[in-house]
Amino acid sequence: MMWLILCLALAVASFFYVFYLPGRLFLGPEKTRAGYLRERKDAVYENLRDLNFEYKAGKVPDSDYTSLKSSLQDEAATILAEIARLENNSGPQKGTRS
């Protein structure tokens, strides 16, 4: 008998926990395009820093360094330009960076 009561209590408690939702829900910010672009920017920036670091550590020769850096900067510039365009259009807003 004891175990029956316990099981019942258990079922009621979990039912209550699952379905009783007072207050408002946290849904988090929707991932915006600007937020997505900032993530992309961070990745390209990381690659640029890596390249700089590997260059200074002597793994990349001058000629390769210049061309690789240039292509990464182009990619970064494209992303930065798009972010700037978005922010100009709709006013500055916070992204969803970690």
Next chain:
Amino acid sequence: MSIRLHLFSKFRAPSHKVAHAILLCVAVFALLGAGDPGSRFSEIGHQMMCICGCKQILLECNHVGCPSSDGMRNELMAAVTRGDSDSLVEQGFVQKYGPTVLAAPTTRGFDRVAYILPFVALFLGFGIVIVIVRSWKNRPVPAIAGGLRPVRGTELEQFRDQAGKETDL
């Protein structure tokens, strides 16, 4: 957990031609070894399993009073002392105890596939990776993901500079 072999434990190199190049190279070293009956006993004994069900290598079966391993060891010792060749000893054991007495597949018949396939896969894999790497290198630059348009002129210069400055060491 009871097949008693280590990653690098001693084993006799294949005396038959094996299809893969790496082993051919290293086999040369191994063939220089074989010698006295003691070491032959140890080498062959490490290629056999104890058949009592303990799933251990014959010479590493460690339970006292094992119904099989003592007899098998004596047989092996007798064969080695008689001067039987490795393959003759193996054949004798396979006939008496069945093919599972050998600790690894033989290098004859279908058993060879066991050894060949991983190396075929290795060479095939290498080939595929090289082809992939080459095709990736030669493929046109993919469009920038996320539907971005390339920028030009002063805007490009300005943002390039910004990126350069922000990532400088």
Next chain:
Amino acid sequence: MAEIGSFALLLALALSVYTFLAGIVALVFQKQTFVPATEPGSKTARRNQVADVGSGSSWAALLRRGSERIGETARRAGIATFAAVFLAAVVLVLCAFRDDFTIAYIFHHSNRDLPAPYKFATLWSGQEGSLLFWSLLLAAYGFVLRLRYKTDPRLFAYASVVLAGVQIFFLLLVNFAANPFGILEGALRPDGSGLNPLLQYPEMVIHPPMLYLGYVGFTVPFAFALGALIMKYPGEKWIHITRRWTMVTWAFLTCGVFLGAHWAYSVLGWGGYWGWDPVENASLMPWLTGTAFLHSVMMQEKRGMLKMWNMWLVFATFWLAILGTFLTRSGIISSVHAFAQSSIGSWFAWFLAISFVVFVFFFFKNKSHLASEHKLESLVSRESSFLFNNLLFVLLCFTVLWGTWFPKISELVQGNKVTVGGPFYNRVAIPVALLLLILTAVGPLLAWRKTSLESLKRNFLWPTVGAIAIAMFLMITPQRWGSPFGLRPWQDISYFYSLMAIGLSVLVTLTVASEFYRGGRVISKHTGQGMFASMVQLTHRNTRRYGGYIVHFGVVVVIIGFAGAAFNQDKEQEMANGDKLTIGSYTLICRSYTDDDAPNYASEWALLDVYKGGKQIDTMTPVRRFYKASQQTSTMPDIRSTLNEDLYLVFEGLNQDNGHPIIKAHLNPLVMWIWLGVWIILGGTVLALVPNAPAPVRVPAPARLEHVQTSPVATGD
């Protein structure tokens, strides 16, 4: 008590089914109002912090609000699942402690005199309990995941549904196929039949949890990957989110595999640590693909490449973890570890098939989302080294899988079974592993995108010279110096492999050291700090990369330990009082032998004095135990470990004629390096989990962008 456990399991099943179904419903309805962020049109779709109830006048808003609430109940049901499974596990453990032999599982895996820690370990020492334990760990991972949902609620909701799907399978198993709370039929027995003596060893209390944490843990990265694929997650941020999960899981699996090896070494008494048994192979396979994934996922994170491959790799890791369980519990492949065989094999087969179909369906449905974003600049680059790294890991995994299945294949093709034991793997896996070691040495020297051959040669020169010098030294030194000196590769193939392994390990160590040195020099130039301080700072600024290098170093220490096995010696002898046994530089003299009685077991043991160079250095006592409840015998080897070699003594038994003990002595060089290496690997992993320190040089934020991150120097890998 058992009724509460059974009920908790049923409740958990109901809750996880709800998590799964309600989660799907919520996501399907939410999806209709979602605009992917990768689309240029989706400018500012923001829900912000709270559900905007005020604007819920339209049908769509109402639908959305409803689905969000359903989603929240699904999340909560997932959390409650954990509570229910946890309760079931607690009940089972309590039953073990209360010696409740009315429960069949407790009767079969415990007895009254079993020490408390092993009673606790009853939870995972048999089929039904271990499946419950598996469910518990999965629920625990799910619990943490669902609590941390605020990181990215949508992605976590998808991952939660995938996880709930897997959870349902395991709960179905413990409810209907292998119930741990089943009642023992027939009259109540006074005592249980006891725990297998081989499992009565301290490590047995931690080895299975570690291994299971690893197995189960890979469900989490898989759930995230599949979730990201299904929702077409914009960008690669999900990898960043799951990075820590993957690393922690990998560390658990590594720990579990090596604890298993250590347990085999310390308990089974055959002097070795790895037997290529199907169960060991089953734990190695997901480890290999998981390690490959840890490497290749960096390509996706940094370059947006290999997306499809990574998806397959993480799926394979998850799938192989389940496959391993299937292999050993279905009785398809015979193993020493085999659990009591039952019908659960077919349950696993179905689950494997269904998960494969589901994955393949979504993979092909959303394949276009996984297009590569970059091209490869050069053949000599970190990228291509990762490709070869992946090839070799996957190939090793294939070899192990092939070897595990070959007896079955042989039976089908030529009608007879064959044994695939250590000699097979030695011939096939070692060459591949050595290639992988070469890659471990070269990889870190390559820069991302492009490396000039010139700089590669320059950076590779000194480590190579160093490695060759050390290999030569080992080759020409006299053999009487003991292992690993006097390694003549022409004498035995195992010596050849050993020399290669040690030489390549030195190469890896030197390249890792040179990476630290070169990086330290850059920082030192920049900050004016000393070399050591610079290297510490370097590590702190990019913990993943330098933690990873330390893991590599740990791996080579382990490899050196493996290489020592080429010099193993053993000797077996009957030892009456005063008898002598000489092995290597040790002399053992039997001082006495006797027997003993404890509540749980009776034991026989010998007391042996150990001499080296004419001086007594130790006394050792190998033991053989007879466990009363299970009526089984087990050996307890005595191991004297030094950095150089292990002296490993086994009490094999008594000579029936004269009652003298038979002692087997093993001399196993360098074994301690393996356990030391594992500690280094774990240390490196923990270091890689530490957040990066910010770089001291901060860039002022330009006017156009509000939040410019001041990221550390070279935060990638």
